[in-house]
Amino acid sequence: MRRGRVRGRMPLVLVLPAVLGLAFLVVPLLGLLLRAPWATLPERLFSAEVGQALRLSVVCASLATVICLVLGIPLAWVLARGDVPGRGVLRALVTVPLVLPPVVGGVALLLVLGRRGVVGQWLDSWFGVSLPFTTAGVVVAEAFVAMPFLVISVEGALRAADPRFEEAAATLGASRWLTFRRVTLPSVAPGVVAGTVLCWARALGEFGATITFAGNFPGETTTMPLAVYLALESDPDAAIVLSVVLLAVSVTVLASLRDRWVGGS
Amino acid sequence: MTEALEALVRTGRGGFDVDVPLTVAPGEVVALLGPNGAGKSTVLRTLAGLLPLQDGYIRLGASTWDEPPKAFIVAEQRPVGVVFQDYLLFAHMSALENVAFGPRARGVPRAKAREQALEWLTTVGLAEHAQSRPRTLSGGQAQRVALARALVTQPELLLLDEPLAALDASTRLRVRTELGRHLRAYPGRTLLVTHDPLDAMVLADRLVIIEAGRVVQAGVPTEVARRPRTDYVAQLVGLNLLRGNSSETSVSLVDGGELITAMPFSGPVHVAFPPSAVSLHVERPTGSPRNTWPVVVGGLEQHAHVVRVELVGTPSVLADITPAVVAELRLEAGTRLWAALKATEIQAYPAD
Numbered sequence: 001m002r003r004g005r006v007r008g009r010m011p012l013v014l015v016l017p018a019v020l021g022l023a024f025l026v027v028p029l030l031g032l033l034l035r036a037p038w039a040t041l042p043e044r045l046f047s048a049e050v051g052q053a054l055r056l057s058v059v060c061a062s063l064a065t066v067i068c069l070v071l072g073i074p075l076a077w078v079l080a081r082g083d084v085p086g087r088g089v090l091r092a093l094v095t096v097p098l099v100l101p102p103v104v105g106g107v108a109l110l111l112v113l114g115r116r117g118v119v120g121q122w123l124d125s126w127f128g129v130s131l132p133f134t135t136a137g138v139v140v141a142e143a144f145v146a147m148p149f150l151v152i153s154v155e156g157a158l159r160a161a162d163p164r165f166e167e168a169a170a171t172l173g174a175s176r177w178l179t180f181r182r183v184t185l186p187s188v189a190p191g192v193v194a195g196t197v198l199c200w201a202r203a204l205g206e207f208g209a210t211i212t213f214a215g216n217f218p219g220e221t222t223t224m225p226l227a228v229y230l231a232l233e234s235d236p237d238a239a240i241v242l243s244v245v246l247l248a249v250s251v252t253v254l255a256s257l258r259d260r261w262v263g264g265s
Numbered sequence: 266m267t268e269a270l271e272a273l274v275r276t277g278r279g280g281f282d283v284d285v286p287l288t289v290a291p292g293e294v295v296a297l298l299g300p301n302g303a304g305k306s307t308v309l310r311t312l313a314g315l316l317p318l319q320d321g322y323i324r325l326g327a328s329t330w331d332e333p334p335k336a337f338i339v340a341e342q343r344p345v346g347v348v349f350q351d352y353l354l355f356a357h358m359s360a361l362e363n364v365a366f367g368p369r370a371r372g373v374p375r376a377k378a379r380e381q382a383l384e385w386l387t388t389v390g391l392a393e394h395a396q397s398r399p400r401t402l403s404g405g406q407a408q409r410v411a412l413a414r415a416l417v418t419q420p421e422l423l424l425l426d427e428p429l430a431a432l433d434a435s436t437r438l439r440v441r442t443e444l445g446r447h448l449r450a451y452p453g454r455t456l457l458v459t460h461d462p463l464d465a466m467v468l469a470d471r472l473v474i475i476e477a478g479r480v481v482q483a484g485v486p487t488e489v490a491r492r493p494r495t496d497y498v499a500q501l502v503g504l505n506l507l508r509g510n511s512s513e514t515s516v517s518l519v520d521g522g523e524l525i526t527a528m529p530f531s532g533p534v535h536v537a538f539p540p541s542a543v544s545l546h547v548e549r550p551t552g553s554p555r556n557t558w559p560v561v562v563g564g565l566e567q568h569a570h571v572v573r574v575e576l577v578g579t580p581s582v583l584a585d586i587t588p589a590v591v592a593e594l595r596l597e598a599g600t601r602l603w604a605a606l607k608a609t610e611i612q613a614y615p616a617d
Contacts, residue, residue, distance in 0.1 A: 162353075167340070167353075168347065168353040169366070169370070170314075171315070171340050171343075171345055172366055172367035172414065172418065173341050173367055174366070178370055189357075
């Protein structure tokens with residue numbers, strides 16, 4: 001007798017919805033692969049529009065990720081280690097962009113950083129800088145949406161790390177900054193890497209906040225997700241090719257995080 | 266390095282407070298001994314600068330490390346080395362980098378720091394493991410790296426937090442001997458925190474025993490071992506401890522009963538004797554000057570090569586006898602016997 005039989009059969013009432021749910025998640029992706037114009041794929045991939053959108057996406061997502069790292073790691077450290085009052089509230093605030101509809105984030109960014117926005121008017125009059133509807137605006141929109149992923153991942157790693165190692169460093173004469181660089185950060189490196197990958201993937205796929213805050217100007221603000229949306233009307237095959245590329249990126253991200261999320265049981 | 270470390274550690278948290286005076290002279294090893302939760306680690310953390318005092322002071326010569334509300338020197342600016350209980354070696358650095366971390370943090374140039382680190386690794390016999398990661402080291406080796414890391418900065422005060430607790434019994438003996446050698450070579454002041462009386466007796470010049478945040482006994486190990494003052498200390502050193510009032514050579518015990526001692530005294534006394542000094546008999550023994558009283562066996566426990574017998578009577582005591590005697594007397598809980606104790610085996614000393 002097989003061991004699985006000892007506990008009896010799995011009830012149909014659970015198995016049926018489970019199979020349906022799995023199909024619901026997987027079939028559309030398979031459809032995408034089935035409909036992809038594989039014959040002309042390489043040619044399309046290296047066409048001007050696709051190449052442009054791809055390059056812009058990668059550059060903007062990477063810049064956004066750098067901003068998230070520079071600002072997000074210190075923020076995560078403060079949330080995990082700092083003696084700041086109301087840390088719970090701060091943590092909740094940081095995670096708002098996670099659940100906020102991205103288009104709302106885009107509107108909020110416009111109101112603050114727009115030419116007549118609270119901050120934007122000063123940027124304009126002092127530095128002559130205007131962010132909306134520029135490539136820089138794309139980076140800002142993506143960073144806004146993606147930063148919580150990095151902060152949460154790094155903060156979780158920091159909270160799991162044993163603070164006594166930092167005490168040991170202090171007794172050896174290390175300042176808090178040196179301790180952070182040489183002891184704390186290396187010990188949470190896996191969390192930082194995971195957060196960075198997630199952050200980058202989220203930035204790459206950003207649509208709502210980008211189109212609202214940065215608009216849709218080919219070569220300047222039209223990233224891949226925007227290009228997919230546009231191409232669906234004019235050139236469906238191009239939309240499929242772009243989608244396949246984004247799907248490949250997602251799968252790669254998932255594979256790179258497999259030790260954390262996939263695998264195990 | 267001629268002044269002693271002088272401290273009065275007063276701090277507390279949630280209904281538990283610590284009030285411990287401490288002095289550690291240069292070259293001296295003081296063991297802070299006590300049961301779990303007595304406040305040993307709290308004292309160590311205040312000395313290291315990881316926990317501020319609420320009252321009292323910590324001074325070394327002219328410099329005051331902590332004296333609320335006037336002064337507080339943060340941990341990274343105190344000339345202190347700490348060996349933590351589980352060593353806390355940095356896992357992403359090699360043994361050499363771990364040891365070089367302190368000098369680097371204190372501004373020594375890289376090459377010089379590595380040179381000093383290698384010197385110390387050589388001193389503790391681990392030069393060939395310089396490039397090893399901590400997780401590839403054995404417990405004993407990790408402890409020596411931790412010791413080298415703490416000593417390389419030539420601290421004025423060395424703090425050891427249960428330095429042998431993480432080791433298994435077989436390596437413990439060897440590592441203890443070696444640690445003792447390094448401590449004797451170290452010219453600074455050492456405070457060793459431990460709950461193991463053997464570590465304390467072997468490594469320390471002086472013991473300070475604390476219970477519930479207060480010092481209950483202090484002295485050189487031989488003195489403490491011979492004349493315990495609390496039940497905890499008596500248990501640590503393996504003696505029976507009874508309290509009483511002495512008049513000449515007769516002590517009438519606080520909890521009932523009377524013992525004859527060899528040395529005359531008067532006033533409140535402690536009397537101590539090893540469980541092996543208590544003998545058991547079926548009939549009341551006669552002859553040489555000894556104390557005899559009726560007892561009932563409360564329980565039996567095997568200890569290495571002897572059986573420890575808990576005896577209920579006036580007084581109640583522990584006796585160590587051989588398994589052969591247990592068999593001969595057919596001992597079991599409830600057996601009625603006579604206990605005998607020679608007057609010359611009893612240590613009597615003033616209660617305060």
